[in-house]
Amino acid sequence: MSASSTPRALARERTMTRIVELGNAQLRTVGAAGLSVREIARGLGMVSSAIYRYVGSRDELLTLLIVDAYEDLAAAVEERLADVGEEPRSRFLALGGAMADWALAAPERWTLLYGTPVPGYAAPSEATNAPGTRVTREVLVIAADAAGSADGRRQESGSPTLAPEVVALLDRHLAEFDIAADAVTAARAVTAWSGLVGVISAHLFGQLGPDAVALGEDILRPQIEALADLIAPR
Amino acid sequence: MSASSTPRALARERTMTRIVELGNAQLRTVGAAGLSVREIARGLGMVSSAIYRYVGSRDELLTLLIVDAYEDLAAAVEERLADVGEEPRSRFLALGGAMADWALAAPERWTLLYGTPVPGYAAPSEATNAPGTRVTREVLVIAADAAGSADGRRQESGSPTLAPEVVALLDRHLAEFDIAADAVTAARAVTAWSGLVGVISAHLFGQLGPDAVALGEDILRPQIEALADLIAPR
DNA sequence: CGGCAGTCAAGAGCACTGCTCTCGGAATGT
DNA sequence: ACATTCCGAGAGCAGTGCTCTTGACTGCCG
Numbered sequence: 181m182s183a184s185s186t187p188r189a190l191a192r193e194r195t196m197t198r199i200v201e202l203g204n205a206q207l208r209t210v211g212a213a214g215l216s217v218r219e220i221a222r223g224l225g226m227v228s229s230a231i232y233r234y235v236g237s238r239d240e241l242l243t244l245l246i247v248d249a250y251e252d253l254a255a256a257v258e259e260r261l262a263d264v265g266e267e268p269r270s271r272f273l274a275l276g277g278a279m280a281d282w283a284l285a286a287p288e289r290w291t292l293l294y295g296t297p298v299p300g301y302a303a304p305s306e307a308t309n310a311p312g313t314r315v316t317r318e319v320l321v322i323a324a325d326a327a328g329s330a331d332g333r334r335q336e337s338g339s340p341t342l343a344p345e346v347v348a349l350l351d352r353h354l355a356e357f358d359i360a361a362d363a364v365t366a367a368r369a370v371t372a373w374s375g376l377v378g379v380i381s382a383h384l385f386g387q388l389g390p391d392a393v394a395l396g397e398d399i400l401r402p403q404i405e406a407l408a409d410l411i412a413p414r
Numbered sequence: 415m416s417a418s419s420t421p422r423a424l425a426r427e428r429t430m431t432r433i434v435e436l437g438n439a440q441l442r443t444v445g446a447a448g449l450s451v452r453e454i455a456r457g458l459g460m461v462s463s464a465i466y467r468y469v470g471s472r473d474e475l476l477t478l479l480i481v482d483a484y485e486d487l488a489a490a491v492e493e494r495l496a497d498v499g500e501e502p503r504s505r506f507l508a509l510g511g512a513m514a515d516w517a518l519a520a521p522e523r524w525t526l527l528y529g530t531p532v533p534g535y536a537a538p539s540e541a542t543n544a545p546g547t548r549v550t551r552e553v554l555v556i557a558a559d560a561a562g563s564a565d566g567r568r569q570e571s572g573s574p575t576l577a578p579e580v581v582a583l584l585d586r587h588l589a590e591f592d593i594a595a596d597a598v599t600a601a602r603a604v605t606a607w608s609g610l611v612g613v614i615s616a617h618l619f620g621q622l623g624p625d626a627v628a629l630g631e632d633i634l635r636p637q638i639e640a641l642a643d644l645i646a647p648r
Numbered sequence: 649c650g651g652c653a654g655t656c657a658a659g660a661g662c663a664c665t666g667c668t669c670t671c672g673g674a675a676t677g678t
Numbered sequence: 679a680c681a682t683t684c685c686g687a688g689a690g691c692a693g694t695g696c697t698c699t700t701g702a703c704t705g706c707c708g
Contacts, residue, residue, distance in 0.1 A: 186676080187675090188675070188676075188684080188685095192684095213447040216664090216665070216666085217665090217666070217667090218664085218665070218666080226685095226686065226687085227686070227687050227688070228665095228666090228667090229667080229668080229669090229686080229687070229688075229689090230685070230686045230687070232666095232667070232668085233684080233685060233686075237666080237667080238665095238666065238667090294615075294619075294621070295529050312621075340635070340636035340639040340640065341636070342636055343629070343632040343633075345629055345632060346629060346632050346633050346636070349625055349626060349629060349633070352625075353623070367636050367637070367640070368640055370622065370637065371609070371613060371636075371637040371640040371641065373616075374609070374612045374613040374615075374616040374617075374621075374622075374637065375605070375608070375609035375612050375613065375641065376612070377612045377615070377616055377621075378608045378609050378610070378611045378612010378613060378615065378616070379605060379608040379609065379612060381528075381608075381611070381612060381615070382607075382608040382611055382612070383608075385528075387528070387546075387608075387611075388604065388608075389587070391583055391586075392583060395577070395579055395580060395583060398577040398579060398580050399577075399580050399583070401574070402574035402575070402576055402580065402601050402605075403601065403604065403605040403608065405574040406574065406601070406602055406605040406644055407605065407609065409643075409644070410640055410643070410644075426655095450693090450694070450695085451694090451695070451696090452693085452694070452695080460656090460657065460658085461657065461658050461659075462658095462694095462695090462696090463657080463658070463659075463660095463696080463697080463698090464656070464657045464658070466695095466696070466697085467655080467656060467657080471695080471696080472694095472695065472696090
Protein backbone atom coordinates (compact mmCIF):
# COMPACT_ATOMS: atom_id res chain seq x y z
CA MET A 181 0.00 0.00 0.00
CA SER A 182 2.37 2.73 1.19
CA ALA A 183 5.61 1.43 -0.20
CA SER A 184 7.88 4.42 0.20
CA SER A 185 8.11 4.28 4.02
CA THR A 186 10.38 7.16 4.58
CA PRO A 187 11.10 7.56 8.30
CA ARG A 188 8.71 10.44 8.40
CA ALA A 189 5.88 8.43 6.89
CA LEU A 190 6.68 5.63 9.30
CA ALA A 191 6.45 7.90 12.30
CA ARG A 192 3.18 9.21 10.99
CA GLU A 193 1.85 5.70 10.58
CA ARG A 194 2.86 4.90 14.12
CA THR A 195 1.11 7.88 15.66
CA MET A 196 -1.96 7.12 13.56
CA THR A 197 -2.24 3.62 15.00
CA ARG A 198 -1.50 5.13 18.38
CA ILE A 199 -4.42 7.49 17.87
CA VAL A 200 -6.73 4.61 17.03
CA GLU A 201 -5.57 2.78 20.15
CA LEU A 202 -6.15 5.80 22.34
CA GLY A 203 -9.48 6.35 20.66
CA ASN A 204 -10.59 2.82 21.37
CA ALA A 205 -9.45 3.17 24.96
CA GLN A 206 -11.45 6.35 25.24
CA LEU A 207 -14.43 4.62 23.70
CA ARG A 208 -14.15 2.01 26.41
CA THR A 209 -14.16 4.51 29.21
CA VAL A 210 -16.37 7.37 28.08
CA GLY A 211 -18.20 6.16 25.00
CA ALA A 212 -18.57 7.62 21.55
CA ALA A 213 -20.20 10.89 22.52
CA GLY A 214 -17.48 11.47 25.08
CA LEU A 215 -14.70 11.18 22.55
CA SER A 216 -12.32 14.10 22.90
CA VAL A 217 -9.58 14.87 20.45
CA ARG A 218 -7.92 17.02 23.06
CA GLU A 219 -7.75 14.05 25.37
CA ILE A 220 -6.11 12.01 22.64
CA ALA A 221 -3.62 14.80 22.09
CA ARG A 222 -2.81 14.68 25.78
CA GLY A 223 -2.35 10.94 25.53
CA LEU A 224 0.13 11.51 22.76
CA GLY A 225 1.94 14.13 24.81
CA MET A 226 1.24 16.90 22.40
CA VAL A 227 -0.71 20.08 22.64
CA SER A 228 -4.35 20.14 21.61
CA SER A 229 -3.83 21.91 18.34
CA ALA A 230 -1.14 19.57 17.11
CA ILE A 231 -3.49 16.60 16.90
CA TYR A 232 -5.30 18.30 14.06
CA ARG A 233 -2.30 17.60 11.87
CA TYR A 234 -3.41 14.01 12.05
CA VAL A 235 -7.17 13.79 12.32
CA GLY A 236 -8.55 17.03 10.98
CA SER A 237 -11.79 16.83 12.86
CA ARG A 238 -13.70 14.89 15.43
CA ASP A 239 -15.80 13.31 12.71
CA GLU A 240 -12.69 12.08 11.00
CA LEU A 241 -11.57 10.45 14.21
CA LEU A 242 -14.96 8.81 14.46
CA THR A 243 -14.68 7.45 10.94
CA LEU A 244 -11.26 6.08 11.74
CA LEU A 245 -12.59 4.19 14.73
CA ILE A 246 -15.66 2.98 12.87
CA VAL A 247 -13.68 1.52 10.01
CA ASP A 248 -11.29 -0.07 12.47
CA ALA A 249 -14.16 -1.66 14.36
CA TYR A 250 -15.90 -2.90 11.21
CA GLU A 251 -12.76 -4.58 10.06
CA ASP A 252 -12.06 -6.11 13.42
CA LEU A 253 -15.58 -7.50 13.62
CA ALA A 254 -15.54 -8.84 10.08
CA ALA A 255 -12.19 -10.49 10.72
CA ALA A 256 -13.50 -12.15 13.87
CA VAL A 257 -16.55 -13.45 12.06
CA GLU A 258 -14.64 -14.72 9.06
CA GLU A 259 -12.10 -16.41 11.26
CA ARG A 260 -14.84 -18.25 13.09
CA LEU A 261 -16.52 -19.22 9.85
CA ALA A 262 -13.32 -20.73 8.58
CA ASP A 263 -13.44 -23.29 11.35
CA VAL A 264 -16.91 -24.56 10.67
CA GLY A 265 -18.34 -26.86 8.02
CA GLU A 266 -20.57 -26.16 5.08
CA GLU A 267 -23.90 -26.81 6.69
CA PRO A 268 -25.79 -23.48 6.44
CA ARG A 269 -27.48 -23.57 9.80
CA SER A 270 -24.32 -24.22 11.74
CA ARG A 271 -22.61 -21.51 9.74
CA PHE A 272 -25.29 -19.03 10.71
CA LEU A 273 -25.03 -20.06 14.33
CA ALA A 274 -21.28 -19.64 14.20
CA LEU A 275 -21.62 -16.21 12.61
CA GLY A 276 -24.14 -15.12 15.18
CA GLY A 277 -22.03 -16.48 17.97
CA ALA A 278 -18.97 -14.67 16.72
CA MET A 279 -20.86 -11.41 16.49
CA ALA A 280 -22.26 -11.84 19.97
CA ASP A 281 -18.86 -12.66 21.42
CA TRP A 282 -17.26 -9.70 19.74
CA ALA A 283 -20.02 -7.41 20.94
CA LEU A 284 -19.81 -8.64 24.51
CA ALA A 285 -16.06 -8.22 24.51
CA ALA A 286 -16.18 -4.67 23.16
CA PRO A 287 -19.62 -3.22 23.80
CA GLU A 288 -18.65 0.35 23.01
CA ARG A 289 -17.25 -0.57 19.64
CA TRP A 290 -20.39 -2.51 18.84
CA THR A 291 -22.34 0.51 19.92
CA LEU A 292 -20.32 2.65 17.58
CA LEU A 293 -21.29 0.44 14.66
CA TYR A 294 -24.85 -0.52 15.38
CA GLY A 295 -26.04 1.96 17.95
CA THR A 296 -27.31 5.42 17.43
CA PRO A 297 -25.45 7.18 14.71
CA VAL A 298 -23.59 10.02 16.35
CA PRO A 299 -25.76 13.06 15.70
CA GLY A 300 -24.58 15.49 13.15
CA TYR A 301 -22.25 12.89 11.82
CA ALA A 302 -22.77 10.74 8.76
CA ALA A 303 -20.15 8.12 8.13
CA PRO A 304 -18.72 8.65 4.69
CA SER A 305 -20.05 5.60 2.93
CA GLU A 306 -17.08 5.39 0.61
CA ALA A 307 -14.96 4.56 3.61
CA THR A 308 -17.31 2.46 5.69
CA ASN A 309 -19.37 0.58 3.14
CA ALA A 310 -16.80 -1.97 2.16
CA PRO A 311 -15.82 -3.14 5.64
CA GLY A 312 -19.36 -2.68 6.89
CA THR A 313 -20.96 -5.05 4.44
CA ARG A 314 -18.61 -7.97 4.83
CA VAL A 315 -20.70 -9.63 7.51
CA THR A 316 -23.95 -8.88 5.75
CA ARG A 317 -22.57 -10.57 2.69
CA GLU A 318 -21.80 -13.71 4.65
CA VAL A 319 -25.35 -13.88 5.88
CA LEU A 320 -26.65 -13.60 2.33
CA VAL A 321 -24.32 -16.36 1.19
CA ILE A 322 -25.49 -18.63 3.96
CA ALA A 323 -29.13 -17.94 3.19
CA ALA A 324 -28.55 -18.59 -0.50
CA ASP A 325 -26.86 -21.88 0.31
CA ALA A 326 -29.67 -22.91 2.59
CA ALA A 327 -32.30 -22.02 0.01
CA GLY A 328 -30.40 -23.88 -2.68
CA SER A 329 -30.04 -27.08 -0.72
CA ALA A 330 -33.55 -27.03 0.64
CA ASP A 331 -36.41 -28.99 -0.79
CA GLY A 332 -39.17 -26.57 -1.59
CA ARG A 333 -40.85 -26.77 1.79
CA ARG A 334 -39.90 -23.32 2.95
CA GLN A 335 -40.99 -21.55 -0.17
CA GLU A 336 -44.49 -22.90 0.25
CA SER A 337 -44.64 -22.21 3.95
CA GLY A 338 -45.35 -18.58 3.35
CA SER A 339 -43.41 -16.05 1.39
CA PRO A 340 -44.49 -12.53 2.13
CA THR A 341 -45.31 -10.62 -0.99
CA LEU A 342 -42.58 -8.14 -1.77
CA ALA A 343 -43.14 -4.80 -3.40
CA PRO A 344 -41.50 -4.61 -6.83
CA GLU A 345 -39.11 -1.87 -5.77
CA VAL A 346 -37.98 -4.01 -2.88
CA VAL A 347 -37.35 -6.93 -5.19
CA ALA A 348 -35.39 -4.64 -7.47
CA LEU A 349 -33.29 -3.34 -4.59
CA LEU A 350 -32.55 -6.81 -3.27
CA ASP A 351 -31.68 -8.09 -6.71
CA ARG A 352 -29.32 -5.20 -7.16
CA HIS A 353 -27.51 -5.99 -3.97
CA LEU A 354 -27.38 -9.69 -4.79
CA ALA A 355 -25.78 -8.87 -8.10
CA GLU A 356 -23.36 -6.51 -6.44
CA PHE A 357 -22.35 -9.23 -4.00
CA ASP A 358 -22.30 -11.77 -6.83
CA ILE A 359 -24.72 -14.12 -5.10
CA ALA A 360 -27.29 -16.26 -6.85
CA ALA A 361 -30.50 -16.22 -4.90
CA ASP A 362 -34.07 -15.02 -5.23
CA ALA A 363 -35.36 -11.87 -3.60
CA VAL A 364 -37.50 -13.70 -1.06
CA THR A 365 -34.47 -15.52 0.26
CA ALA A 366 -32.55 -12.28 0.37
CA ALA A 367 -35.36 -10.58 2.25
CA ARG A 368 -35.31 -13.30 4.90
CA ALA A 369 -31.54 -13.01 5.11
CA VAL A 370 -31.83 -9.29 5.71
CA THR A 371 -34.38 -9.94 8.41
CA ALA A 372 -32.14 -12.53 10.04
CA TRP A 373 -29.23 -10.12 9.99
CA SER A 374 -31.21 -7.17 11.31
CA GLY A 375 -32.69 -9.45 13.91
CA LEU A 376 -29.25 -10.57 14.95
CA VAL A 377 -28.15 -7.00 15.38
CA GLY A 378 -31.35 -6.24 17.26
CA VAL A 379 -31.05 -9.16 19.61
CA ILE A 380 -27.45 -8.41 20.43
CA SER A 381 -28.09 -4.70 20.84
CA ALA A 382 -31.12 -5.25 23.02
CA HIS A 383 -29.04 -7.43 25.27
CA LEU A 384 -26.08 -5.12 25.28
CA PHE A 385 -28.08 -1.99 25.93
CA GLY A 386 -29.82 -3.68 28.82
CA GLN A 387 -33.26 -3.36 27.33
CA LEU A 388 -34.22 -6.77 28.63
CA GLY A 389 -33.64 -5.75 32.20
CA PRO A 390 -30.53 -5.79 34.34
CA ASP A 391 -30.82 -9.43 35.34
CA ALA A 392 -30.79 -10.49 31.70
CA VAL A 393 -27.43 -8.86 31.21
CA ALA A 394 -25.93 -11.03 33.91
CA LEU A 395 -26.90 -14.20 32.05
CA GLY A 396 -24.67 -13.23 29.20
CA GLU A 397 -24.67 -15.40 26.18
CA ASP A 398 -26.91 -18.06 27.64
CA ILE A 399 -29.78 -15.83 26.78
CA LEU A 400 -28.37 -14.91 23.40
CA ARG A 401 -27.83 -18.41 22.04
CA PRO A 402 -31.46 -19.56 21.95
CA GLN A 403 -32.40 -16.29 20.29
CA ILE A 404 -29.81 -16.75 17.60
CA GLU A 405 -31.17 -20.24 17.04
CA ALA A 406 -34.64 -18.84 16.63
CA LEU A 407 -33.38 -16.38 14.04
CA ALA A 408 -31.60 -19.20 12.24
CA ASP A 409 -35.03 -20.72 11.65
CA LEU A 410 -35.74 -17.79 9.36
CA ILE A 411 -33.21 -18.82 6.76
CA ALA A 412 -31.98 -22.30 7.63
CA PRO A 413 -34.55 -24.35 9.52
CA ARG A 414 -33.17 -27.53 10.94
CA MET B 415 -51.82 13.69 40.73
CA SER B 416 -50.88 17.25 41.73
CA ALA B 417 -54.16 18.41 43.19
CA SER B 418 -53.17 21.64 44.89
CA SER B 419 -52.52 23.66 41.73
CA THR B 420 -51.61 26.94 43.25
CA PRO B 421 -50.85 29.47 40.52
CA ARG B 422 -47.20 29.00 41.21
CA ALA B 423 -47.31 25.24 40.76
CA LEU B 424 -49.37 25.75 37.63
CA ALA B 425 -46.80 28.03 36.10
CA ARG B 426 -44.13 25.55 36.97
CA GLU B 427 -46.08 22.74 35.32
CA ARG B 428 -46.47 24.83 32.21
CA THR B 429 -42.80 25.57 31.85
CA MET B 430 -42.02 21.91 32.48
CA THR B 431 -44.16 20.82 29.54
CA ARG B 432 -42.67 23.69 27.57
CA ILE B 433 -39.24 22.30 28.36
CA VAL B 434 -40.21 18.86 27.10
CA GLU B 435 -41.57 20.40 23.91
CA LEU B 436 -38.41 22.38 23.35
CA GLY B 437 -36.35 19.31 24.15
CA ASN B 438 -38.20 17.24 21.58
CA ALA B 439 -37.78 20.00 19.04
CA GLN B 440 -34.09 20.05 19.77
CA LEU B 441 -33.95 16.28 19.46
CA ARG B 442 -35.47 16.64 16.02
CA THR B 443 -32.89 19.12 14.83
CA VAL B 444 -29.67 18.19 16.57
CA GLY B 445 -30.20 14.77 18.07
CA ALA B 446 -29.69 13.47 21.57
CA ALA B 447 -26.00 14.19 21.91
CA GLY B 448 -26.60 17.73 20.72
CA LEU B 449 -29.10 18.46 23.45
CA SER B 450 -28.21 21.71 25.15
CA VAL B 451 -29.88 22.94 28.29
CA ARG B 452 -28.63 26.42 27.51
CA GLU B 453 -30.45 26.34 24.22
CA ILE B 454 -33.64 25.35 25.99
CA ALA B 455 -33.15 28.21 28.39
CA ARG B 456 -32.85 30.54 25.44
CA GLY B 457 -36.03 29.09 24.00
CA LEU B 458 -37.76 29.88 27.27
CA GLY B 459 -36.37 33.38 27.20
CA MET B 460 -34.38 32.94 30.36
CA VAL B 461 -30.71 32.99 31.09
CA SER B 462 -28.72 29.77 31.11
CA SER B 463 -28.48 29.40 34.84
CA ALA B 464 -32.19 29.83 35.46
CA ILE B 465 -33.10 26.63 33.67
CA TYR B 466 -31.39 24.65 36.40
CA ARG B 467 -34.25 25.55 38.69
CA TYR B 468 -36.29 23.19 36.57
CA VAL B 469 -34.15 20.39 35.26
CA GLY B 470 -31.18 20.13 37.58
CA SER B 471 -28.91 18.49 35.06
CA ARG B 472 -28.59 17.42 31.49
CA ASP B 473 -29.21 13.81 32.49
CA GLU B 474 -32.43 14.80 34.15
CA LEU B 475 -33.55 16.45 30.94
CA LEU B 476 -32.68 13.28 29.09
CA THR B 477 -34.73 11.18 31.48
CA LEU B 478 -37.66 13.52 31.04
CA LEU B 479 -37.55 13.12 27.28
CA ILE B 480 -37.05 9.36 27.45
CA VAL B 481 -40.04 8.80 29.67
CA ASP B 482 -42.10 11.09 27.47
CA ALA B 483 -41.08 9.12 24.38
CA TYR B 484 -41.73 5.73 25.96
CA GLU B 485 -45.20 6.77 26.93
CA ASP B 486 -45.95 8.24 23.55
CA LEU B 487 -44.81 5.08 21.80
CA ALA B 488 -46.71 2.78 24.11
CA ALA B 489 -49.84 4.88 23.65
CA ALA B 490 -49.52 4.71 19.88
CA VAL B 491 -49.10 0.94 19.96
CA GLU B 492 -51.96 0.36 22.35
CA GLU B 493 -54.22 2.60 20.34
CA ARG B 494 -53.51 0.64 17.21
CA LEU B 495 -54.03 -2.65 19.01
CA ALA B 496 -57.44 -1.53 20.18
CA ASP B 497 -58.60 -1.38 16.58
CA VAL B 498 -57.62 -4.89 15.63
CA GLY B 499 -59.19 -8.27 16.36
CA GLU B 500 -58.03 -11.09 18.57
CA GLU B 501 -56.09 -13.10 16.04
CA PRO B 502 -52.51 -13.16 17.38
CA ARG B 503 -50.70 -12.84 14.08
CA SER B 504 -52.62 -9.80 12.97
CA ARG B 505 -52.11 -8.31 16.40
CA PHE B 506 -48.37 -8.74 16.10
CA LEU B 507 -48.40 -7.23 12.64
CA ALA B 508 -50.41 -4.29 13.95
CA LEU B 509 -48.00 -3.82 16.83
CA GLY B 510 -44.99 -3.97 14.55
CA GLY B 511 -46.61 -1.61 12.10
CA ALA B 512 -47.41 0.88 14.84
CA MET B 513 -43.85 0.78 16.12
CA ALA B 514 -42.46 1.25 12.63
CA ASP B 515 -44.79 4.14 11.91
CA TRP B 516 -43.94 5.82 15.16
CA ALA B 517 -40.25 5.36 14.56
CA LEU B 518 -40.41 6.70 11.02
CA ALA B 519 -42.39 9.71 12.20
CA ALA B 520 -39.98 10.55 15.01
CA PRO B 521 -36.63 8.92 14.29
CA GLU B 522 -34.73 10.86 16.91
CA ARG B 523 -37.09 9.87 19.66
CA TRP B 524 -36.83 6.24 18.58
CA THR B 525 -33.11 6.66 18.65
CA LEU B 526 -33.30 7.98 22.16
CA LEU B 527 -35.10 4.83 23.29
CA TYR B 528 -33.50 2.07 21.29
CA GLY B 529 -30.26 3.52 20.01
CA THR B 530 -27.00 3.86 21.77
CA PRO B 531 -27.49 4.73 25.36
CA VAL B 532 -26.11 8.20 25.83
CA PRO B 533 -22.67 7.63 27.32
CA GLY B 534 -22.15 8.43 30.92
CA TYR B 535 -25.84 8.34 31.39
CA ALA B 536 -27.90 5.44 32.70
CA ALA B 537 -31.62 5.96 32.62
CA PRO B 538 -32.90 5.59 36.16
CA SER B 539 -34.82 2.36 35.82
CA GLU B 540 -37.34 3.34 38.46
CA ALA B 541 -38.54 6.05 36.12
CA THR B 542 -38.21 4.36 32.75
CA ASN B 543 -38.99 0.71 33.46
CA ALA B 544 -42.72 1.02 33.73
CA PRO B 545 -43.36 2.92 30.49
CA GLY B 546 -40.56 1.07 28.75
CA THR B 547 -42.00 -2.39 29.25
CA ARG B 548 -45.53 -1.71 28.12
CA VAL B 549 -44.85 -2.71 24.54
CA THR B 550 -42.76 -5.70 25.54
CA ARG B 551 -45.65 -6.89 27.62
CA GLU B 552 -48.00 -6.73 24.65
CA VAL B 553 -45.67 -8.90 22.62
CA LEU B 554 -45.57 -11.47 25.39
CA VAL B 555 -49.33 -11.49 25.60
CA ILE B 556 -49.65 -12.02 21.88
CA ALA B 557 -47.14 -14.84 21.92
CA ALA B 558 -48.90 -16.48 24.83
CA ASP B 559 -52.20 -16.27 22.98
CA ALA B 560 -50.70 -17.73 19.87
CA ALA B 561 -49.09 -20.57 21.76
CA GLY B 562 -52.31 -21.28 23.57
CA SER B 563 -54.43 -21.47 20.45
CA ALA B 564 -51.90 -23.44 18.43
CA ASP B 565 -52.00 -27.14 17.92
CA GLY B 566 -48.70 -28.55 19.03
CA ARG B 567 -46.99 -28.24 15.67
CA ARG B 568 -44.68 -25.41 16.66
CA GLN B 569 -43.46 -27.02 19.81
CA GLU B 570 -42.25 -30.03 17.89
CA SER B 571 -40.68 -28.04 15.11
CA GLY B 572 -37.70 -27.22 17.23
CA SER B 573 -37.51 -25.63 20.62
CA PRO B 574 -34.03 -24.54 21.46
CA THR B 575 -32.88 -25.82 24.79
CA LEU B 576 -32.86 -23.09 27.36
CA ALA B 577 -30.42 -22.82 30.20
CA PRO B 578 -32.14 -23.20 33.57
CA GLU B 579 -31.25 -19.66 34.64
CA VAL B 580 -32.82 -18.33 31.47
CA VAL B 581 -35.98 -20.28 32.15
CA ALA B 582 -36.02 -18.89 35.66
CA LEU B 583 -35.58 -15.35 34.44
CA LEU B 584 -38.31 -15.66 31.85
CA ASP B 585 -40.68 -17.27 34.32
CA ARG B 586 -40.03 -14.45 36.72
CA HIS B 587 -40.92 -11.86 34.12
CA LEU B 588 -43.98 -13.80 33.05
CA ALA B 589 -45.18 -13.85 36.62
CA GLU B 590 -44.43 -10.18 37.02
CA PHE B 591 -46.48 -9.42 33.91
CA ASP B 592 -49.13 -11.88 35.04
CA ILE B 593 -49.02 -13.88 31.82
CA ALA B 594 -49.53 -17.64 31.58
CA ALA B 595 -47.04 -19.08 29.13
CA ASP B 596 -44.07 -21.39 29.07
CA ALA B 597 -40.50 -20.16 28.92
CA VAL B 598 -39.93 -21.34 25.36
CA THR B 599 -42.82 -19.22 24.15
CA ALA B 600 -41.50 -16.29 26.14
CA ALA B 601 -38.04 -16.73 24.66
CA ARG B 602 -39.45 -16.61 21.15
CA ALA B 603 -41.46 -13.53 22.09
CA VAL B 604 -38.33 -11.81 23.32
CA THR B 605 -36.60 -12.70 20.10
CA ALA B 606 -39.49 -11.35 18.06
CA TRP B 607 -39.46 -8.14 20.02
CA SER B 608 -35.69 -7.66 19.84
CA GLY B 609 -35.87 -8.52 16.17
CA LEU B 610 -38.52 -5.91 15.66
CA VAL B 611 -36.40 -3.29 17.30
CA GLY B 612 -33.40 -4.44 15.29
CA VAL B 613 -35.21 -4.37 11.98
CA ILE B 614 -36.61 -0.92 12.58
CA SER B 615 -33.33 0.44 13.88
CA ALA B 616 -31.35 -1.02 11.00
CA HIS B 617 -33.69 0.67 8.60
CA LEU B 618 -33.74 3.93 10.46
CA PHE B 619 -30.00 4.12 10.93
CA GLY B 620 -29.49 3.45 7.24
CA GLN B 621 -27.54 0.27 7.78
CA LEU B 622 -29.20 -1.33 4.79
CA GLY B 623 -27.89 1.28 2.44
CA PRO B 624 -29.25 4.66 1.46
CA ASP B 625 -31.56 3.34 -1.23
CA ALA B 626 -33.29 1.11 1.29
CA VAL B 627 -34.22 4.12 3.35
CA ALA B 628 -36.08 5.60 0.41
CA LEU B 629 -38.33 2.57 0.16
CA GLY B 630 -39.72 3.30 3.57
CA GLU B 631 -42.09 0.87 5.07
CA ASP B 632 -42.39 -1.30 1.97
CA ILE B 633 -39.17 -2.89 3.07
CA LEU B 634 -40.20 -3.05 6.69
CA ARG B 635 -43.52 -4.87 6.26
CA PRO B 636 -42.19 -8.15 4.85
CA GLN B 637 -39.58 -8.23 7.59
CA ILE B 638 -42.18 -7.78 10.28
CA GLU B 639 -44.12 -10.62 8.70
CA ALA B 640 -41.07 -12.83 8.84
CA LEU B 641 -40.64 -12.04 12.52
CA ALA B 642 -44.30 -12.84 13.10
CA ASP B 643 -43.52 -16.37 11.97
CA LEU B 644 -41.45 -16.73 15.12
CA ILE B 645 -44.39 -16.54 17.46
CA ALA B 646 -47.56 -16.74 15.36
CA PRO B 647 -47.08 -18.65 12.12
CA ARG B 648 -49.97 -18.30 9.74
C1' DC C 649 -51.12 44.88 57.67
C1' DG C 650 -46.06 43.78 58.21
C1' DG C 651 -42.46 40.91 57.96
C1' DC C 652 -40.37 36.51 56.83
C1' DA C 653 -39.41 32.37 54.07
C1' DG C 654 -39.43 30.37 49.77
C1' DT C 655 -38.96 30.89 44.82
C1' DC C 656 -37.02 32.45 40.76
C1' DA C 657 -34.19 34.95 37.33
C1' DA C 658 -29.88 37.10 36.43
C1' DG C 659 -24.92 37.59 36.20
C1' DA C 660 -20.29 36.20 36.69
C1' DG C 661 -17.33 32.60 36.47
C1' DC C 662 -14.90 27.78 36.12
C1' DA C 663 -13.40 24.03 33.48
C1' DC C 664 -14.06 21.87 29.50
C1' DT C 665 -14.95 21.14 24.32
C1' DG C 666 -13.87 21.55 18.90
C1' DC C 667 -11.40 24.21 15.96
C1' DT C 668 -8.40 28.08 13.68
C1' DC C 669 -4.49 30.92 13.03
C1' DT C 670 0.12 32.08 13.37
C1' DC C 671 4.82 31.28 14.23
C1' DG C 672 9.25 29.00 14.75
C1' DG C 673 12.13 24.90 13.99
C1' DA C 674 13.15 20.64 11.92
C1' DA C 675 13.33 17.15 8.39
C1' DT C 676 12.89 16.47 3.30
C1' DG C 677 13.54 16.69 -1.72
C1' DT C 678 16.12 19.18 -5.38
C1' DA D 679 23.00 24.61 -0.04
C1' DC D 680 18.41 26.04 -0.67
C1' DA D 681 13.52 25.91 -0.76
C1' DT D 682 9.65 23.45 0.55
C1' DT D 683 7.08 20.94 3.19
C1' DC D 684 5.78 19.20 7.60
C1' DC D 685 4.98 19.37 12.51
C1' DG D 686 4.48 20.97 17.22
C1' DA D 687 3.47 25.02 20.29
C1' DG D 688 0.83 28.87 21.75
C1' DA D 689 -2.91 31.97 21.81
C1' DG D 690 -7.52 32.55 21.07
C1' DC D 691 -12.73 32.14 19.77
C1' DA D 692 -17.19 30.39 20.51
C1' DG D 693 -19.61 27.12 22.54
C1' DT D 694 -20.83 23.65 26.43
C1' DG D 695 -22.52 21.97 31.49
C1' DC D 696 -22.74 23.60 35.86
C1' DT D 697 -22.13 26.50 40.35
C1' DC D 698 -22.39 30.39 43.35
C1' DT D 699 -23.98 34.73 44.66
C1' DT D 700 -27.10 38.56 44.40
C1' DG D 701 -31.37 40.87 43.97
C1' DA D 702 -36.38 40.88 43.19
C1' DC D 703 -40.89 39.04 43.70
C1' DT D 704 -44.45 36.04 45.74
C1' DG D 705 -47.33 33.87 49.21
C1' DC D 706 -48.24 32.79 53.96
C1' DC D 707 -48.60 33.48 59.05
C1' DG D 708 -48.79 36.07 62.97
